[in-house]
Ligand code: HEM
Ligand SMILES: *[C@@H]1O[C@H](CO)[C@@H](O)[C@H](O)[C@H]1NC(C)=O
Ligand SMILES: *[C@@H]1O[C@H](CO)[C@@H](O)[C@H](O)[C@H]1NC(C)=O
Ligand SMILES: *[C@@H]1O[C@H](CO)[C@@H](O)[C@H](O)[C@H]1NC(C)=O
């Protein structure tokens with residue numbers, strides 16, 4: 001009777017665990033057991049080639065999840081330049097993020113053809129780059145299917161702008177089932193990577209934003225004055241520890257060194273200041289909040305079961321007639 005009950009319980013757990021809209025850890029344990037190791041290997045190789053792999057992949061995951069859900073729709077390349085990717089072309093240095101997912105998919109496809117979604121590969125790669133940046137280690141939930149829509153008209157309303165105020169940030173994240181606390185924690189991703197000057201010149205000209213540290217403002221002006229000639233300059237978003245995903249980002253905010261309006265407002269607004277101070281003080285508290293928020297980010301708008309498809313090539317729908 002004991003055995004029967006255990007068996008029955010496992011069946012129930014599997015059914016509940018894989019219910020509609022649910023992701024599970026070890027989703028591929030019988031169909032592609034080494035998927036996480038294979039992705040990790042490719043991410044590490046790519047990182048050795050360029051350290052830009054870390055911020056590019058993390059940001060790609062964020063954008064993928066916010067536009068049409070975490071379904072790899074951001075990776076679709078459109079011949080007519082009207083996919084999500086095309087609306088983001090000027091936004092970042094994310095080419096290395098796309099390349100990471102495409103290479104990892106090739107490796108996975110060679111071992112387990114037609115099994116693992118591009119959306120899951122991006123989710124695993126995003127976790128791996130967080131770990132490479134010495135952020136928290138967390139388990140990734142899997143079972144996402146790849147989306148069948150990628151339209152650049154959906155980008156604008158779903159990606160936050162660096163000029164956003166707290167209400168705008170909180171509202172947009174709430175639409176994605178992410179709390180204000182999650183939003184503050186995820187903003188800690190700006191502890192790594194670069195920004196172009198145009199994302200924060202609103203805080204330098206015509207006059208310096210009073211919430212911006214004056215000596216920092218002078219440094220930024222110095223760097224950005226070269227914008228007129230040549231390619232647009234970039235600056236590290238965390239000038240102190242630019243390659244480490246840590247709570248120094250929040251210490252910067254306290255010192256008036258948040259780069260974007262959307263960063264600094266987390267400290268200047270009394271509603272969110274206590275959380276920023278707590279994160280600035282405690283690396284452990286931030287790490288736990290960041291890991292938990294990353295898992296929630298990975299659930300946004302996911303397709304599961306028989307929705308969507310398992311793309312063979314991450315850059316094109318299986319049925320090329322779709323786009
Ligand atoms: C809270 C609202 C957010 C706003 C307004 C915002 C905006 C931006 C902007 C304007 C840039 C600079 C892009 C460029 O100059 O090319 C940037 C970079 C970046 N963002 Fe965010 N972001 C937000 C949240 C997030 C989240 C939630 C994540 C990930 C969990 C993230 C990850 C990154 C990373 C890693 C970079 C650096 C990219 C690179 O170096 O290639 N951001 N963000
Ligand atoms: C990207 O920048 C170029 C040059 O500034 C501009 O012509 C183009 O319209 C921009 N593309 C997008 C999608 O914003
Ligand atoms: C993208 O969306 C726009 C506006 O909703 C629509 O007119 C267009 O046909 C869509 N493009 C594709 C390829 O689905
Ligand atoms: C935030 O921005 C929105 C849109 O520009 C504006 O309507 C709102 O009043 C702003 N809220 C605050 C608190 O500044």
Ligand SMILES: *[C@@H]1O[C@H](CO)[C@@H](O)[C@H](O)[C@H]1NC(C)=O
Pocket residue numbers: 051052193242243
């Ligand atoms: C990444 O590597 C380049 C040299 O290839 C170096 O200049 C830069 O500081 C590194 N970035 C980080 C965040 O460590």
Ligand SMILES: *[C@@H]1O[C@H](CO)[C@@H](O)[C@H](O)[C@H]1NC(C)=O
Pocket residue numbers: 213214215216254255256
């Ligand atoms: C501004 O930055 C300087 C130099 O890093 C620092 O000494 C100062 O404390 C900062 N100002 C404020 C108000 O935090």
Ligand SMILES: *[C@@H]1O[C@H](CO)[C@@H](O)[C@H](O)[C@H]1NC(C)=O
Pocket residue numbers: 175176177299300301302
């Ligand atoms: C938010 O959660 C609700 C309830 O679980 C779900 O129906 C909805 O699809 C979720 N929205 C997103 C964008 O994930």
